[in-house]
């Protein structure tokens with residue numbers, strides 16, 4: 187029995203369809219991360235799961251029970267909001283105990299449960315303070331504490347760390363991972379942050395315009411994106427996309443011509459024979475370019491600017507004729523921007539191929555050779 | 558602009574526009590204060606000094622006789638009536654105003670905007686139109702000249718609804734969502750979350766409505782038939798000197814003493830709550 191089950195769930199505001207036919211099954215204790223561009227419906231999906239937003243059509247069940255008409259507080263679900271949403275006029279203890287007060291839990295037990303949650307999150311000394319007397323990180327912890335106190339089966343987080351500074355985010359991220367292990371509860375987490383998604387998730391759900399584009403483990407999503415959108419969305423900096431022309435197909439063998447490459451064509455083997463349109467797109471992640479070495483055809487590109495991150499550098503070549511390139515270089519001395527083009531190698535066995543409509547074409551890995 | 562002036566402005570964190578606004582504001586404030594000063598000053602004058610050739614802003618001789626004369630009337634009783642009337646009416650008016658304002662701002666029910674427009678439109682009906690039917694109704698029910706008669710009609714006040722509606726429109730939706738997740742129904746949501754956070758509009762509405770009720774005249778005048786149910790403004794109105802009679806001048810200073818007493822509570826209220834008052838008024842117009 188799944189912890190959360192969405193069957194063909196849809197949501198419209200007026201006649202604007204915001205979520206369209208979402209199917210998702212979340213296992214007990216799983217950590218699911220929703221990612222997607224702004225406005226794609228991540229928050230709406232969360233709000234439908236917790237009952238703050240009615241579902242237009244489709245079915246939702248939590249712990250095997252249908253949730254139609256069940257009040258938010260009765261779903262065994264707790265939500266942590268982006269802006270914390272702490273009650274400003276209550277102390278930390280009152281904030282955390284409010285849900286228990288609403289359930290008419292006796293005062294003694296209420297205090298004990300608040301204290302237990304406060305210990306888990308190291309909030310002990312702060313119990314008597316008001317939210318405005320807390321730092322951002324402390325407020326976030328109180329918001330999480332308020333969720334824990336209710337002892338829910340499911341936690342929902344809507345961009346909980348986006349208001350914190352970089353260092354605190356890393357720290358809270360680790361704490362959340364620990365908390366997940368400790369409580370063993372099911373968690374659904376919305377974020378814009380790639381690192382949060384990759385490091386926290388058991389499975390990532392990539393959304394676009396209210397549709398699930400792909401569900402998979404972080405590595406699946408990264409290594410085998412199902413379409414060009416997912417490939418471009420996950421990974422930072424982005425995958426480079428190069429226009430390519432199909433010049434010859436024979437069985438599983440395809441020969442592609444790419445502008446600004448020498449030699450001008452490359453042979454690629456598909457997993458299974460497939461008819462391709464004339465135009466396809468090659469996808470190459472920054473780490474799959476080689477400034478030195480590498481086999482097969484090489485690209486000529488003029489490096490426009492260089493981002494140095496200390497260890498790695500990212501070279502940008504936006505005006506390559508087949509499409510802009512972003513190249514990772516791990517050498518100590520990075521290439522300098524220059525008017526003269528440089529030659530860039532490609533890890534051909536690692537490239538991705540997308541059909542004209544954007545869907546990924548499966549390749550036979552480690553079977554690519556130069557023409 | 559001379560340099561010393563610029564430096565002065567900078568030091569006081571004022572901008573050039575303030576140079577214009579402050580004198581105008583000061584002039585307006587003075588103009589508003591003049592009648593008040595005149596009232597207080599006259600209340601301490603001997604009858605002979607009330608009408609003089611030259612304007613006497615401050616009394617040359619001071620007497621408390623006028624105040625003593627005021628207390629020959631049942632002003633204490635009237636004051637208590639006024640206090641009961643104004644306090645209870647204000648309390649319920651603010652409470653119901655907060656409830657209605659909350660519902661109009663945060664609850665989604667069909668026709669809520671129409672309802673609000675109707676509320677506002679009711680402001681266009683002059684009191685004089687509704688006061689007679691209302692009086693007849695109270696007489697018929699047998700509630701004339703009673704506290705119910707003084708208080709009940711004052712409870713419905715659009716201004717209070719308005720000020721709370723504007724406040725709750727800017728109230729963070731996430732707080733409500735959080736409370737719903739915590740299991741709060743509409744009742745707890747309002748009394749435990751929304752209302753405690755609405756202190757600024759509550760104080761602003763209280764001051765305004767209290768003053769309004771404290772000073773209300775026409776309705777209490779019509780609905781109180783016996784001396785013991787009169788409110789302070791109604792009672793004090795009897796002091797207004799009849800023009801052209803011998804007692805005119807004497808009555809004038811006594812009336813001023815009575816009105817001075819009348820204005821004290823509103824004044825105190827405003828002084829103590831001024832900070833919140835301004836906060837609450839600007840809340841509706843300026844979004845943070």
Ligand SMILES: Nc1ncnc2c1ncn2[C@@H]1O[C@H](COP(=O)(O)OP(=O)(O)OP(=O)(O)O)[C@@H](O)[C@H]1O
Pocket residue numbers: 199204222223224225226227228229230231
């Ligand atoms: N109450 C509402 N009424 C009308 N449209 C809404 C409402 N709430 C959300 N929407 C629309 O639904 C879409 C999805 O919104 P949602 O808040 O779920 O996006 P999101 O993925 O959480 O975005 P973000 O990453 O910016 O938080 C948006 O286009 C938004 O304009």
Ligand SMILES: [Mg+2]
Pocket residue numbers: 228229230344
């Ligand atoms: Mg969102």
